[in-house]
Amino acid sequence: MDSQTVMRIKNLSKTFPGRKGLPETEVLAGLDFKILADKFVCIVGPTGCGKTTLLRILAGLETPSAGNVELGGEEVNGPNAEVGLVFQEFALFPWRNVLQNVTFGLELTRRNRREIIEEARHYLDMVGMSGVEKHYPRELSGGMKQKVAIARTLALQPRVILMDEPFGSLDAQARNLMQEFLLGLQERTGVAVVFVTHNVDEAVFLGSEVIVFTARPAVIKKVYHVELAHPRCRTGDNFIAYRREILECLGEEIKTAEENIFAG
Ligand SMILES: Nc1ncnc2c1ncn2[C@@H]1O[C@H](COP(=O)(O)OP(=O)(O)OP(=O)(O)O)[C@@H](O)[C@H]1O
Numbered sequence: 253m254d255s256q257t258v259m260r261i262k263n264l265s266k267t268f269p270g271r272k273g274l275p276e277t278e279v280l281a282g283l284d285f286k287i288l289a290d291k292f293v294c295i296v297g298p299t300g301c302g303k304t305t306l307l308r309i310l311a312g313l314e315t316p317s318a319g320n321v322e323l324g325g326e327e328v329n330g331p332n333a334e335v336g337l338v339f340q341e342f343a344l345f346p347w348r349n350v351l352q353n354v355t356f357g358l359e360l361t362r363r364n365r366r367e368i369i370e371e372a373r374h375y376l377d378m379v380g381m382s383g384v385e386k387h388y389p390r391e392l393s394g395g396m397k398q399k400v401a402i403a404r405t406l407a408l409q410p411r412v413i414l415m416d417e418p419f420g421s422l423d424a425q426a427r428n429l430m431q432e433f434l435l436g437l438q439e440r441t442g443v444a445v446v447f448v449t450h451n452v453d454e455a456v457f458l459g460s461e462v463i464v465f466t467a468r469p470a471v472i473k474k475v476y477h478v479e480l481a482h483p484r485c486r487t488g489d490n491f492i493a494y495r496r497e498i499l500e501c502l503g504e505e506i507k508t509a510e511e512n513i514f515a516g
């Protein structure tokens with residue numbers, strides 16, 4: 253594996269067995285791609301095509317039915333500290349304050365308490381949340397919560413961060429601000445990001461590449477390399493051209509996915 257490659261996904265397939273006589277569900281059907289250092293990979297695809305399943309496999313939370321995933325040349329076969337996760341389901345711990353949420357993962361490392369707190373403060377500072385370290389999650393806005401979740405993930409110094417619709421519950425304005433914030437952070441840290449979204453505008457704004465998945469079982473339909481300098485202007489002609497093309501490509505798959513649902 254070359255030094256630029258952080259993760260390698262090889263011929264990855266996943267089929268869930270059917271429960272109680274129900275048919276099995278073929279979700280992923282031979283995915284092949286690489287995640288390179290410094291890259292921001294966005295994944296879009298129809299609902300139910302297997303995006304979350306893919307991220308769960310990359311994170312070592314789910315096993316593939318065929319093929320494999322390598323991280324730094326080693327096969328992934330369980331959760332790994334080098335793979336950070338920002339999923340909706342991994343919300344902040346409500347009973348811990350902001351600082352304690354960030355120290356959480358660090359407490360599993362065998363460093364002393366003072367070092368752990370210093371480290372956590374460093375990452376809270378990086379996401380601009382130092383001022384609220386004693387607050388509890390319920391006292392924060394949605395965007396602030398996600399910043400703390402990102403600090404918690406970054407504190408473990410992962411090589412890649414997997415994000416599943418991280419800004420899906422934010423309003424449009426907060427979402428745009430979080431996108432800019434995340435891009436800045438990614439540039440500073442150089443961590444590779446795999447970002448699943450339903451929002452094509454978001455994918456074109458963030459992605460160095462945008463991968464479009466087909467309807468289930470998902471294979472890669474097309475990879476777009478977004479060759480636009482940052483900061484990207486959402487109303488620029490080139491931006492709109494990428495957006496239109498990706499929307500069309502995705503639209504066909506959404507239609508297929510709907511037809512499949514109606515066909516049972
Ligand atoms: N543990 C499981 N057991 C059985 N089937 C599952 C399991 N997890 C997911 N599936 C099925 O796999 C398919 C893909 O699910 P997944 O959550 O990966 O889709 P998705 O692309 O993330 O969808 P969305 O865009 O709505 O989040 C769905 O049909 C789902 O019902």
Ligand SMILES: [Mg+2]
Pocket residue numbers: 303304305416
């Ligand atoms: Mg999903």
